[in-house]
Amino acid sequence: MKASSLFGPSRLRPPAFAPVLGVGHFGHALALAMALQLLAFALAADAKPVMQWSGTDIAGEGSLVAMAAVWLAQLRASRPGGRVTDWLCVGLAGLLLGQWADLLDEFWRLPKAVVWDNVLESTLLPLGALCLTIGLHHWRLEQRALGEQLVKRERLFREHRSVDAVTQLGDAGYMAAQIAIEQQQGRPGALVMLALEDGVGEGAGEGAGTLAGIARDHGLAEADRLLQALTHLLLLNLRAQDLLCRYAGDRFCVLMPGIAGTDAAAAAAAHLAGAVASLAHHGAAGLCVRPHARAVAMSIDPALPPQDQLLALARRLAV
Amino acid sequence: MSVGDLQLGAALCPPPGAAVYQLGTRCLPWDHQASLVLEFARSRGVEPAVLLEAAGLAPAASISPRELLALLAALQRLMPDADTPFVLGQLSLPGHCGLPSHALAQADDLRAALRLLCAHSARLSPLLTPRLIERPDELILVWTDACGLGAAQRGFVVDMQMSAVTALCRWRGGQVLPWRYSFNRTRPRDLAQHAVFLGADLRFGCQFDAMRLPLSAPMRWPAGHGMAAAALASGADPASGARGLLAALYDWLLPRHREAPPLDAAAAAFGVSAATLKRHLAAHGTHYQAEVDLVRGHVALYLMLLEGRGSEAVAAALGFQDRSNFRRSFKRWTGLLPALIR
Numbered sequence: 001m002k003a004s005s006l007f008g009p010s011r012l013r014p015p016a017f018a019p020v021l022g023v024g025h026f027g028h029a030l031a032l033a034m035a036l037q038l039l040a041f042a043l044a045a046d047a048k049p050v051m052q053w054s055g056t057d058i059a060g061e062g063s064l065v066a067m068a069a070v071w072l073a074q075l076r077a078s079r080p081g082g083r084v085t086d087w088l089c090v091g092l093a094g095l096l097l098g099q100w101a102d103l104l105d106e107f108w109r110l111p112k113a114v115v116w117d118n119v120l121e122s123t124l125l126p127l128g129a130l131c132l133t134i135g136l137h138h139w140r141l142e143q144r145a146l147g148e149q150l151v152k153r154e155r156l157f158r159e160h161r162s163v164d165a166v167t168q169l170g171d172a173g174y175m176a177a178q179i180a181i182e183q184q185q186g187r188p189g190a191l192v193m194l195a196l197e198d199g200v201g202e203g204a205g206e207g208a209g210t211l212a213g214i215a216r217d218h219g220l221a222e223a224d225r226l227l228q229a230l231t232h233l234l235l236l237n238l239r240a241q242d243l244l245c246r247y248a249g250d251r252f253c254v255l256m257p258g259i260a261g262t263d264a265a266a267a268a269a270a271h272l273a274g275a276v277a278s279l280a281h282h283g284a285a286g287l288c289v290r291p292h293a294r295a296v297a298m299s300i301d302p303a304l305p306p307q308d309q310l311l312a313l314a315r316r317l318a319v
Numbered sequence: 320m321s322v323g324d325l326q327l328g329a330a331l332c333p334p335p336g337a338a339v340y341q342l343g344t345r346c347l348p349w350d351h352q353a354s355l356v357l358e359f360a361r362s363r364g365v366e367p368a369v370l371l372e373a374a375g376l377a378p379a380a381s382i383s384p385r386e387l388l389a390l391l392a393a394l395q396r397l398m399p400d401a402d403t404p405f406v407l408g409q410l411s412l413p414g415h416c417g418l419p420s421h422a423l424a425q426a427d428d429l430r431a432a433l434r435l436l437c438a439h440s441a442r443l444s445p446l447l448t449p450r451l452i453e454r455p456d457e458l459i460l461v462w463t464d465a466c467g468l469g470a471a472q473r474g475f476v477v478d479m480q481m482s483a484v485t486a487l488c489r490w491r492g493g494q495v496l497p498w499r500y501s502f503n504r505t506r507p508r509d510l511a512q513h514a515v516f517l518g519a520d521l522r523f524g525c526q527f528d529a530m531r532l533p534l535s536a537p538m539r540w541p542a543g544h545g546m547a548a549a550a551l552a553s554g555a556d557p558a559s560g561a562r563g564l565l566a567a568l569y570d571w572l573l574p575r576h577r578e579a580p581p582l583d584a585a586a587a588a589f590g591v592s593a594a595t596l597k598r599h600l601a602a603h604g605t606h607y608q609a610e611v612d613l614v615r616g617h618v619a620l621y622l623m624l625l626e627g628r629g630s631e632a633v634a635a636a637l638g639f640q641d642r643s644n645f646r647r648s649f650k651r652w653t654g655l656l657p658a659l660i661r
Contacts, residue, residue: 164400165363165364165398165400166363171401171511172509172511173508173509176509195515212409212486212489212490213490215406215409215410216409216410216490219362220359220362220363220406220410221362224362224363247511247515248401248402248405248511248512248514248515248516249402249405249512249515249516250515251511251515307508307509307510310511311510311511311514311519314511314514314515314519315514315519318495318514318518318519
C-alpha cells in the first residue's frame with residue numbers, strides 16, 4: 001500500500017466527486033439534460049411577457065433548484081462511490097430536474113396540447129423523492145456496518161476533532177472525556193497505558209526498534225505504518241466494550257469498563273504487552289520490526305481529574 | 320562584577336563580532352529547514368506544493384527566518400494535530416545542515432553536542448537561540464529569541480526545539496535522560512504530547528524557556544571522532560556562527576547588565592544609527608528597553624535562583640542604589656516580587 005493512500009487525499013486538495021452509476025461525468029450529464037429541457041421549452045413554448053413573471057415563484061423555485069445542485073455536489077464530494085451514493089444522487093438529480101421544469105414554466109407558457117412538461121414535473125419529483133428515501137434507508141444500514149468497525153475506537157459519542165490523523169483513534173482528550181463519564185456513573189474500570197520499548201529491529205543503530213528510531217532510519221511514513229499495525233493488533237485483543245485511544249507518540253491507552261481491582265487490571269495490561277511482543281511488523285525494503293511494549297495499569301480513581309490519571313500512567317512508563 | 324557574573328557572560332555568549340541576521344535576511348538554505356518541513360508534511364499526506372502555496376512561498380536558494388515562520392504557520396494550519404511540533408522536532412536534529420549537523424552526530428559527549436548546538440545555532444536552530452549554562456551539578460539550556468517570534472508561534476517553536484534536543488540525546492545516548500523542562504507560558508489543557516515526547520517533569524508559568532539536566536545521572540554516549548567539529552573550529556562554515564538580531568543584542572547586553580547602556584551605545588556597537596536600530600527592533604516586534612529589561616531580569620533570576628543571592632546582593636550586581644527601586648524594576652520585568660521567587 002502506498003503511504004499517501006493510508007491517509008486519504010491530502011487535506012486541501014479540491015474535492016474529487018464520486019462517480020454515480022459508474023458515470024464520472026454525472027454532473028455534466030445532468031447539465032446536458034437541463035440544457036435539453038431548456039431547449040425543448042424554447043422551441044415548443046411561447047415566452048411569457050416580463051410583466052407576467054412572478055418574482056416570488058421564480059425566487060422560490062430557483063432557490064430550490066440551486067439548493068438541490070449544492071446538495072448533490074456536497075454529497076458527491078463527501079462520499080465514496082457505491083450503491084448508497086447512487087441512490088441518493090439519482091434521487092437528488094430527479095428532484096433537481098423536476099424542479100428545473102417547474103422553474104422554466106415560469107418563463108414560458110406551453111400550449112394546452114403539450115402534456116410532456118406536466119409528465120416531467122409529476123414523475124421526476126416523486127420518483128426522485130422515492131430514490132432519495134431508498135438511499136437514506138441504505139445509508140442507515142451502511143452506518144450500522146461502519147459503526148461495528150468503530151466499536152472499541154469510540155463509545156457513546158463521536159468527536160471528529162479528537163480523532164488522531166495517523167491511527168484514526170481518539171486522542172488523549174477523548175479518552176479523558178470518556179473517563180469522566182465513567183467517574184460520573186461511579187462504575188469501576190481499569191486504565192492501561194502501553195509504550196514501545198527498544199525492540200529488535202533488523203537495522204543498525206541505537207533505538208532501531210523505537211518509533212523515533214524507525215522514523216530516523218526509515219522515514220516517518222514507516223513509523224506511522226507501525227503505529228497503524230499496532231492499532232489493529234490492539235483492537236483485536238480488546239473486548240467489545242473497551243476503548244482504545246492514542247495518547248501521544250508511541251503511547252496507547254485503553255479504558256476497560258467493569259474491570260475492578262489492580263490484579264485484573266495488571267493482567268489485562270500484561271496480555272496487551274504480550275500481544276505486541278508477538279507482532280512481527282514487515283515494512284518496506286525488508287524492514288522487520290519486532291516491537292516490545294511495556295504496559296502499566298491502574299483502576300480508575302473516582303476523584304482524581306482524568307487528565308492527571310493519564311499523566312500519572314505516562315509518568316510511570318517514563319521511569 | 321563577581322566571578323559568577325563573569326562565568327555567566329562567557330558561557331552564554333559567543334565571542335563578539337559574529338555576523339547578524341534579521342527576520343528578512345535570506346540566510347537559511349532551502350535544503351536545510353525548509354525541505355525538512357516539506358518532507359515532514361509530505362509523509363503525513365500534505366503535498367509540498369499545497370503547503371508552499373498556503374505559506375505564500377516559492378522554492379528559492381535560501382529563505383529568511385520570516386519565511387520559515389510563514390512555512391511553519393502554514394504547517395500549523397494544515398496539520399493542526401497536537402504532535403506536529405514534536406514529531407517535526409524529533410526529525411530536525413542532527414538534521415541536514417552541512418558541517419554543523421555532521422559535527423553534532425559525531426560529538427564526543429552530550430556536553431560537546433550541546434556546545435556545538437549553541438555555537439552553530441544559525442544552522443541548527445535559527446529561530447530560537449540556545450544558550451548553555453554549565454554548572455558543577457547540572458547543565459541548563461536556555462532558549463532565547465533569535466529574531467523574535469509572534470505569540471501564536473512561540474509555543475510551537477519552543478516545543479519543536481525542545482523535542483529536537485531531547486530526541487537527539489535519546490538517539491545518541493540510547494537512553495531517556497532526566498531532563499526537566501520550564502516553559503514561559505501558561506499550562507496547556509492537555510499535557511499528553513509534552514509528557515511523552517519530552518518528559519514528565521514539566522513546569523509552566525516560568526520566567527524562562529529552559530531545559531535542565533542534573534549531572535548526577537549516568538550518561539552513555541558513543542564516542543565520536545570529531546572531524547567535522549575540527550573543520551568547524553578552523554572556520555569552515557563561518558555563517559553557522561551568525562546570530563539573530565535579538566540574540567546578538569542579548570549577547571551584547573549580557574556582560575553590560577550592570578550599567579544598562581542607552582540605545583545610542585548599542586547602536587554604535589552594531590555600527591548603525593540609533594534610529595536604524597530602533598526601526599530594526601520594531602520590525603522584530605520589540606523595542607530596546609524591553610530587551611534591556613529581559614536581560615537584566617534574566618541576570619537577576621540567575622543570581623537569585625542558581626547562585627542563591629539575596630535581594631540586596633542582586634540589586635547591587637544590577638547597579639541599583641536601593642532595594643525598593645530594584646523591587647519595583649524586578650516586578651516590571653517578571654511580574655513578581657523578588658521575595659516570591661524563592
